[in-house]
Amino acid sequence: MGSTGVKIYVAGHRGMVGSAILRHLKARRDAGENIKLLTRTSRELDLTNQAMVQDFFAAEAPDQVVLAAAKVGGIHANNAYPADFIYENLMIECNVIHAAHAQGVQRLLQLGSSCIYPKLAPQPMAEAALLTDTLEATNEPYAIAKIAGIKLCESYNRQYGRDYRSVMPTNLYGPGDNFHPENSHVLPALIRRFDAAARAGDDQVTIWGTGTPRREFLHVDDMAAASLFVLDLDVDTYRRETNPMLSHINVGCGQDISILELAQMVADVVGFKGEIRTNPDQPDGTPRKLMDVSRLARLGWQAGIPLREGLVQTYGWYLEQDQASLRSK
Template sequence: MQKIYVAGHRGMVGGAITRHLEARQLNGADIELITRTHDQLDLTDQAAVRAFMQEVRPEIVILAAAKVGGIYANNTYPAEFIYDNLMIEANVIHEAYRAGVGRLLQLGSSCIYPRDAAQPMAEDTLLTGPLEPTNEPYAVAKIAGIKLCESYNRQYGVDCRSVMPTNLYGPGDNFHPENSHVLPALMGRFHEAKEQSLDHVTIWGSGTPRREFLHVDDMAAASLFVLDLEPDVYAANTRSMLSHINVGCGEDISILELAELIADVVGFRGEIRLDRSKPDGTPRKLMDVTRLSAMGWTAQIPLRAGVEETYAWFLRHYDRLRA
């Protein structure tokens, strides 16, 4: 039986990966799925992580735990974003190595790339220019996670892999009006506006920045696809296992176009106004997914279908989310 520990199984991405692994169990895969809540295991506590790894001895670790948020949250809590993420990555990767974990997959973020990186952003553009200031602390922490994996691979000959997703959305997302990412934040605001019969909704910025969005179930499928690759295949596509792999759909949309799509799905018929005094963030973020496509994986869920599914989930859980 293969023991797989999913760190962050209650988060949106970790939850999707857990669901996919549970489906494998139902289809006969010999998997022991290991999870811990934050109350059971604080991943920023090195001693606690060490004791857990030494006791449980997982064969595979999927590191999906992270402190995440949108522009407002990143600007408001920069210390927490850099500290928590650095500690989680350092503790889990180092203690997994000490416990003899056979393979580790770390999930990062597209914000690791320079603010003005050529589009679409290829893996090789990492560390070639300044980062977007509004989320620099978080980006630095996620870059450190990549370099941790690279360094442990180089020095110890272990198998740590990194996947860098584009903007993710889907069931289990954070719909907090201030601390969430743009897609769920807009969905919540348009829903509230419809319920209150408001005549307009104001969104941050100029509406011109372009973003790529990937459904979380596509991300889970891609993560397990990369995790399952034979070491020689992974190495051949990532400079001898010293780099990372982008995960995205290869298409982007402007924030205003996204707002119009979500408003249509939600059924809000009022005006969409722009608050140009608020920051836009990076002008464009589109991932170059050539590496992953060449290995045989592509996204399957179209944006509108994914937004419709996410809104249906939002409505089913609305009372809990509002509370």
């Protein structure tokens, strides 16, 4: 690292993934690693503003960049705000990746999403499935923006010899998640609904769709650990599992669960004793999303937090936030 240390800019450090990565980096710094951490809130630095981003990179000159900033949301949010999702994510990626290159940053890690893969991609989804078929319609604008981020990294690597890497997480959950009643992803939405039903003494909860789609879930602390693992890989090791046209790496636990089974697990964790019903009139989304994580496994990393253990921890965090909100009123 050298005597001056490595300055790492974490873009999106207040988001669920970015905050977890920042926690992990702070722990490494506290343990003695020579790391300097660089962050900015969205109020301090609008990543959709090209001039502001360029000025920031010129002034701060980070050595490495972790691009965890993104506009994210569940099925409802993606359906309701498609223009926002494609515009903001494209602008963030273009501005940050180009400014990093212009400032001479050699290594960058961009975080994407499993929604980059076709709706009916063979399961489990391997990295090579990218751009082989039609995307899921409900989140196509977001997916296209994330695919563009991968191709930006690949293009700067090919044309300029940069070392820009991309990791594609499966569905994430954990502390810092979004529990908004309309704009949250499926797991925090279920926690919120079943917790409210248990408190109210309701005798039933209805979930969206048929309950048959299968999803894979990864705790955000596992995602943070995997992200830094990939960021830290030496170039030769990383390139043994990637090439200029297949530079992204899947991150997941390698196991999936049906939405109905997930709802039953959440109900058990929060103490809801009533009936769980499905609503086939609501959209299911992609039938199955399971990541092929064999490339990451060959590199030497695998997930370590079981789903139920992670759910218990996440529900505890949710209750703490709820109590803190009540105290602040």
